[in-house]
Amino acid sequence: MKYKNLYNEWINHPYFDEDTKLELKNIENNEKEIEDRFYKDLEFGTGGLRGVIGAGTNRINKYTVRKATQGLANYLLENIENAQEKGVVIAYDSRHESDVFAREAALVLSANEIKAYLFEDLRPTPELSFAVRYLHCAAGIVITASHNPSEYNGYKVYGEDGGQIVPSMAECIIEEIQKIENYEDVSYISDEEAKSKGLLFIIGEEVDKAYIEKVKELSLRKDMIRNSGKKLKIIYTPLHGTGNKLVRRVLNELGFEVAVVKKQENPDPNFSTVKSPNPEENEAFTLALEMAKEYETDVILGTDPDCDRVGLVVKNDQDEYEVLTGNQTGALLVEYVLSTMKEKKVLPKNGVLIKTIVTSKLGEEIAKSFGIDTTDTLTGFKFIGEKIKEFEEKEDREFLFGYEESYGYLAGTFVRDKDAVIASMLICEMTSYYKSKGITLYEALKEIYKKYGYYEEELVSMTLKGKEGLEKIKEILKYFRENTPKSIENQRVKWFRDYKNAVAMNFITGDMEKINLPTSDVLHFTLEDESWFCIRPSGTEPKIKIYFSVKGNSMKSAKDNLKMIKDHVIKMISNS
Known part of the structure; x- marks a missing residue:
């Protein structure tokens, strides 16, 4: 049993420290746990590592972080x-071991004589993207597991352009990591030696200030905020993460006043006040909503631990607070940004909206009404960043706004990843603008539906942990490939898109088309009325995700149709 041999090697090899060995000795009678920790190496995926913190080859720890960093160093030196x-700039969030893993990465880079720029304290992921560009670095690393539960951590890599590495670069780094047969072959020096050689630099306020100034430049109505920003009632929660200082600083410097949820203000690696620090989940706003009962508010914002996603809560027609979906917030921002640019006569004719294939088409319809094209990418903001780079290199189109349904938004090009600092600023500005017109955000959303159609979306996530879960996810995707549905209830499937095999098939006309996107294990089904559903494995969690989207002539018809399609598809998955 290979996994048992690796387990014994970690316990007996002098390279591994005593704390690691003790942790492993404590599971010596748990065969299943030993297997799960050692049956494979923690995979370096299309963006980096993500896994449960702990000892073992299939866990994230200082040894797997060192090995990944050595692979990255080898790639950079060669390419x-x-x-x-x-050099390489490194940031980290508020999770367990984040600061330790960040420093470990810095010392491996320094040992390879690559300059390492390490943030003095935790920082948002989008600021890392900015810092790569600001410092003209060869790459960036951020230690984060985004909104995963507290037992997780991760390691994401960014390229020279400030965007998350795309699959082609990831594959090259993976090759370099796989060449490292022994952990003790990784280069490593002490903190003192790295500093004495001029290879380790601690950074902070200079980068913060430059980033904040760029964010404020994206404000479309600075005068309005100066005059009436303080009338907007804002509650904000950083969910124990990295957003607290910079989100509030940007809003305050522009002219807003922000009330923070005190119990969630400070960093907490256990995220002790929430089940999950994920603004996509309504439960994350429980404390903010309690605060709103006493503090009359127009808008509630919540950012995830690494502050690249933001959730939005507004009052609905029943005077009750409602958490908007990522698609709804995205549609509001697209309408606001494009209409304001048109009003100010700065909307470029070659402007482009970028969204992912699992994001609602409502944003695309809005953009079309302004004469703006929309480009679709695979799921993952790395692909939106890649498109921005492509537009700049070809100088044929201008990026205006990008978003994905999972609460990620971006304006401007000085960051190449979703940015909750930027999005929070634009949301508050948008809310303030509509308030000055006597309109709530919810009323603005209703106007969008009235104008463009009633869109309803839902995401169903199924958690399937461990080795067995991974195999089940593969089985589900295999089942849908081999038993592709030709109809759902009373509707025929019009288009079946298999992004792994890069082919799209029209079941009605028999036409076939090549998909000109990177390959990915994703299946997308479009029905006759343009409703659609999409199945894909999560790239960061042990989950399979099923996305649904419909358009109706009323909200009720959209909800009814969504339920019918969803029930049918979930039943198919249960029988797979």
Whole structure:
């Protein structure tokens, strides 16, 4: 049993420290746990590592972080000109071991004579993206597991352009990591030696200030905020993460006043006040909603631990607070940004909206009404960042706004990842603008539905943990490929898109088309009335995700149709 041999090697090899060995000795009678920790290496996926913190090859720990960093260092030295001098910038969030893993990465880079720029304290992920560009680095690393539960951590890599690495670059780094047969072959020096050699630099306020100034430049109505920003009642929760200082600083400097949820203000690696620090889940706003009962508010914002996603809560027609979906917030922002640019006569004719294939088409319909094209990408903001880079290189189109249904939004190009600092600023500005017109955000959303159609979306996530869960996810996708539905209830399937095999098939006309996107294990089904559903494995969690989207002539018809399609598809999955 290979996994048992690896387990014994970690316990007996002098390279591994005593704390690691003790942790492993404590599970010596748990065969299933030993297997899960050692049956494979923690996979370096399309963006980096993500896994449960702990000892073992299939866990994230200082040894797997060191090995990944050595692979990255080898790639940079081989492929990026002047990589040692350009260096790598490293940020980290509030999770367990984040600061430790960040420093471990810095010391491996320093041992390879690559300059390491390490933030002095926790920082939002989008600021890391900015810092790569601001410092002209060869790459960036951020230690985060985004909104995963507290037992997780992760390691994401960014390229020279400030965007998350795309699959082609990830594959090259993976090759380098796989060449490292022994953990003790990783180069490593002490903190003192790295600093004495001029290879480790601690950064902070200079980068913060430059980033904040760029964010404020994206404000479309600065005068309005100065005059009436303080009339907007804002509650904000950073959910124990990295957003607290910068989100509030940007809003305050523009002219807003922000009330923070005190129990969730400070960093807490256990995220002790929530089941999950995920603004996509209504429960994350429980404390903010309690605060809103005493503090009359127009808008509630919540950012995830690494502050790249933001959730939004507004009052509905029944005077009750309602958590908007990522698609709804995205539609509001698209309408606001484009209409304001048109009003100010700065809307470019070659402007483009970018969204992912699992994001509602409502944003696309809004953009079309302004004469703006929409480009679709695979799920993952790395692909939106890649498109921004492509537009700049070709100089043929101008990026205006990008978003995905999972609460990620971006304006501007100085960051190449979803940015909850930017999005929070634009949401507050948008809310303030509508308030000045006597309109709530919810009323603005209703106007969008009235104008463009009633869209209803839902995401169903099924958690399937461990080795058995991974196999079940593969079985489900295999089942739908081999038993592709030709109809759902009373509707025929019009288009079946298999992004793994890069082919789209029209079941009604018999036409076939090539999909010109990177390959990915994703299945997308479009029905005759343009409703659709999509099945894909999560890239960061042990889940399979099923996305649904319908359009109706009323909200009731949209909800009814969504339920019918969803019930049918979930039944198919249960029988797979």
